[in-house]
Amino acid sequence: MQIAIALFDGFAALDAVGPYQVFSHLPGAQVSFVAERAGMLADDRAMLRLGADAAFAEVPAPDLVVIPGGPGQSGQMGDGPLREWLLAADRTSQFTTSVCTGALILADAGLLAGRRATTHWLAMDELARLGAVPVTERVVQDGKYVTGAGVSAGLDMALTLAGQIAGDEVAQSIQLGIEYDPQPPYQAGSPAKAPEQMVRRQRELSRFTPAGQ
Amino acid sequence: MQIAIALFDGFAALDAVGPYQVFSHLPGAQVSFVAERAGMLADDRAMLRLGADAAFAEVPAPDLVVIPGGPGQSGQMGDGPLREWLLAADRTSQFTTSVCTGALILADAGLLAGRRATTHWLAMDELARLGAVPVTERVVQDGKYVTGAGVSAGLDMALTLAGQIAGDEVAQSIQLGIEYDPQPPYQAGSPAKAPEQMVRRQRELSRFTPAGQ
Numbered sequence: 001m002q003i004a005i006a007l008f009d010g011f012a013a014l015d016a017v018g019p020y021q022v023f024s025h026l027p028g029a030q031v032s033f034v035a036e037r038a039g040m041l042a043d044d045r046a047m048l049r050l051g052a053d054a055a056f057a058e059v060p061a062p063d064l065v066v067i068p069g070g071p072g073q074s075g076q077m078g079d080g081p082l083r084e085w086l087l088a089a090d091r092t093s094q095f096t097t098s099v100c101t102g103a104l105i106l107a108d109a110g111l112l113a114g115r116r117a118t119t120h121w122l123a124m125d126e127l128a129r130l131g132a133v134p135v136t137e138r139v140v141q142d143g144k145y146v147t148g149a150g151v152s153a154g155l156d157m158a159l160t161l162a163g164q165i166a167g168d169e170v171a172q173s174i175q176l177g178i179e180y181d182p183q184p185p186y187q188a189g190s191p192a193k194a195p196e197q198m199v200r201r202q203r204e205l206s207r208f209t210p211a212g213q
Numbered sequence: 214m215q216i217a218i219a220l221f222d223g224f225a226a227l228d229a230v231g232p233y234q235v236f237s238h239l240p241g242a243q244v245s246f247v248a249e250r251a252g253m254l255a256d257d258r259a260m261l262r263l264g265a266d267a268a269f270a271e272v273p274a275p276d277l278v279v280i281p282g283g284p285g286q287s288g289q290m291g292d293g294p295l296r297e298w299l300l301a302a303d304r305t306s307q308f309t310t311s312v313c314t315g316a317l318i319l320a321d322a323g324l325l326a327g328r329r330a331t332t333h334w335l336a337m338d339e340l341a342r343l344g345a346v347p348v349t350e351r352v353v354q355d356g357k358y359v360t361g362a363g364v365s366a367g368l369d370m371a372l373t374l375a376g377q378i379a380g381d382e383v384a385q386s387i388q389l390g391i392e393y394d395p396q397p398p399y400q401a402g403s404p405a406k407a408p409e410q411m412v413r414r415q416r417e418l419s420r421f422t423p424a425g426q
Contacts, residue, residue: 014234014391017261021227021364024258031260040253040264045237047244048230049264051253100392121392138396150392151234155365160398172401173411178227179313179334179363181402182395183351185373188385189394198386 001165003031004062004089006082007041010072013048015099018154019066022162025174034059036081044070056085061092064161068154069100069120071207077108086111095161097146099154106145107132115142120150121191122206152189155180214378216244217275217302219295220254223285226261228312231367232279235375238387247272249294257283269298274305277374281367282313282333284420290321299324308374310359312367319358320345328355333363334404335419365402368393 003023005016016033024031035041035052042049065086076082086109090096098106103119106112107130117132118124118140127134139157140147148157159180163171188194203209216236218229229246237244248254248265255262278299289295299322303309311319316332319325320343330345331337331353340347352370353360361370372393376384401407416422 012234012391013230013237017226017230020261021225024226024256024260031258033261043237045244047237047266048233048246049266051262051264053260053262138394139398149394150390152368152391152393152395156396156398163398168399169408169411172399172407173415175397175399175401176404176407176411176415177363178225178365179402180365180395180397181351181362181406182365182393182397183369184388184393184395185352185369185376186381186385186388188388189392191389193394194385194389195382198382198389202386202389 001026001029001064002059002062003029003064003066004034004059005031005066005068007033007035007050007052008072008076008082009042010044010070010075011041011068012070012100012151013043013050014151015068015070015102015154016050018152019099019158021178022155022158022174025177026162026166027170032059044072056081060088062089063093064095065089065093065097067098067102067105069098069102069104073101073104074207076105083109093144095144095146097157097161099148099157100150103127103132103147104130106147112145115145116140117142117145117147118149119147122202123208126208214239214242214277215272215275216242216277216279217247217272218244218279218281220246220248220263220265221285221289221295222255223257223283223288224254224281225283225313225364226256226263227364228281228283228315228367229263231365232312232371234391235368235371235387238390239375239379240383245272257285269294273301275302276306277308278302278306278310280311280315280318282311282315282317286314286317287420289318296322306357308357308359310370310374312361312370313363316340316345316360317343319360325358328358329353330355330358330360331362332360335415336421339421
């Protein structure tokens, strides 16, 4: 199975590497990082560089597409090389997926029109504005479109898909191998659980919050 | 605060990128990936390449050291550039940390002698053999030495430390930002939770299991 993870400058590192860590252990999977041009792409913190193995044109028909998010997502809206590749790849993909604000790229390309989907909690209104039906769940599947919530949700998204692709036992075995038995020291990972003031502050600072709100 | 994440060929990607995703959002933190030579390092699946910004010698005294694990750990035991750098950096570090089998590198270098520590569940006996006191916990702290369990535990390790470094509110705010509200679709992430036969099979296949056991 050929799996392509798209990269662009300003992606969030874990959005891409979480799914990679799971999918790279799928038996028979070949995972490629693809971008407009092969080479190094910097993440949104500009302190990490990940290699794209291939240009989009070299991986035209992957079985599984992963679109990560991150602040750089804003540069991938509208026409452009990523959208062109995404729309072509989506015609033959078994699964087209996203993590975090990668869902906005899918939606902007028209792939989530009327479909249930999720994204980073700060971008749910924007996802609706782009025509999807936002659902507050960690992983949302609507047909072959599978979207994960913010950043770290790519791990849960990929494990869910690994089970569908290779069976529950393989997915569980990958989970055991990467010892994914999460025990965060705080319970602040969602707006429903974090202190109210912290949620409000992040909303105020968000690039998705219209000015004045 | 200067944070250095060591890389070597055959590291496990999430071991390095999990802590990075947390630490790169610490106010004032400068995170560098360092290796024997600056350049690209391939992960253990040989399908991901991460950039090392600097050679070890260029980052001699980071405040926080992260040693990831992965199968490539075996090439970092004994004398060599990584150990030499690690021992020098540890003299002035505020924290010396590891994820997964990175703990074996710390232990082999003598830094965990008689100290409580953890590692990937398959490597706990090896950690004891190298002089540490293995503890089956997700994150173990003994003085300035902070070790995380397998692969994905680097997220929990880094959030724990983020709280100590910058306070609970900052750590919680990072958790909310990366929406770290884990909901794995299976409960197989530790040997205590996974099917017994699966645990046995991974033990049999493990490079840490003495032949014949």
